[in-house]
Amino acid sequence: MAAFQxxxxxxxxxxxxxxxDERADGRRADLILLHYTGMQTGQxxxxxxxxxxxxxxxHYVVFEDGRIVQCVPExxxxxxxxxxxxxxxxxINSCSIGIEIVNPGHEFGYADFPLRQTAAVISLCKAIxxxxxxxxxxRVLAHSDVAPSRKQDPGEKFPWELLSDSGIGxxxxxxxxxxxxxxxxxxxxxxxxxRLQRMLAAYGYGVEETGQYDDTTRDVVIAFQRHFRPxxxxxxxxxxxxxxxxxxxxxxxxxxx
Numbered sequence: 136m137a138a139f140q141x142x143x144x145x146x147x148x149x150x151x152x153x154x155x156d157e158r159a160d161g162r163r164a165d166l167i168l169l170h171y172t173g174m175q176t177g178q179x180x181x182x183x184x185x186x187x188x189x190x191x192x193x194h195y196v197v198f199e200d201g202r203i204v205q206c207v208p209e210x211x212x213x214x215x216x217x218x219x220x221x222x223x224x225x226x227i228n229s230c231s232i233g234i235e236i237v238n239p240g241h242e243f244g245y246a247d248f249p250l251r252q253t254a255a256v257i258s259l260c261k262a263i264x265x266x267x268x269x270x271x272x273x274r275v276l277a278h279s280d281v282a283p284s285r286k287q288d289p290g291e292k293f294p295w296e297l298l299s300d301s302g303i304g305x306x307x308x309x310x311x312x313x314x315x316x317x318x319x320x321x322x323x324x325x326x327x328x329x330r331l332q333r334m335l336a337a338y339g340y341g342v343e344e345t346g347q348y349d350d351t352t353r354d355v356v357i358a359f360q361r362h363f364r365p366x367x368x369x370x371x372x373x374x375x376x377x378x379x380x381x382x383x384x385x386x387x388x389x390x391x392x
Contacts, residue, residue: 142209143262145255146195152185152206154192154214159229164209164267166231166274167260168216168281171288172196173240180237190214193233201255209267219281220341227281232263241287253294260303269391273339275304276362280340283358284351291365307382309375312366316374323348331372334380335359338387
């Protein structure tokens with residue numbers, strides 16, 4: 136791709152990636168998907184995202200110092216989500232804008248996200264929503280939300296609450312992790328598991344209501360915990376997880392439009 140004008144004044148540099156195509160059926164981007172780079176350095180990640188051999192890309196890369204690089208115009212489909220699902224959609228690349236946040240990830244010494252970097256992500260998301268909106272708060276998501284069996288990013292250290300405090304994303308205060316009550320475990324089969332699956336699917340996760348706490352259900356619960364109840368990420372639907380999920384479903388914004 137030839138050089139292009141950045142979509143936002145918050146962008147410091149444009150480093151074009153060849154890895155993009157047109158959004159399917161002229162689909163409008165109404166979802167923001169946050170990732171971590173999961174590589175040892177930000178420069179290595181940027182090189183991969185702009186290499187034709189990699190077949191991956193993102194619209195933006197946000198470095199630890201807050202510098203924002205744009206690689207694909209927002210009107211184009213970047214290749215960042217992979218095999219994914221959310222709220223009935225499987226072509227997440229066509230409906231989303233992808234933001235890669237430089238962090239070594241779980242494989243290379245998962246680090247806290249610096250405040251300057253988080254502030255840059257917030258500014259970027261606000262700019263995207265201003266230009267491309269409306270984007271519902273519950274469609275600002277983690278890569279792990281849409282690909283729970285494959286991905287962990289941006290992970291349990293990402294400060295979703297700070298984004299929510301700035302008007303980005305849907306968030307409720309997590310219920311205390313040490314609550315007493317009934318826990319649902321992998322391998323269980325019950326009406327309680329079916330209710331759990333029903334609520335997760337109602338929020339958008341890719342899980343069927345079978346009543347069986349299978350591997351897919353465990354993976355989805357882990358993804359949910361990483362995003363919304365990060366104090367303990369173990370794949371067990373304890374009372375805290377269930378109560379937090381119920382509060383999210385109950386406070387979900389009405390559909391836009």
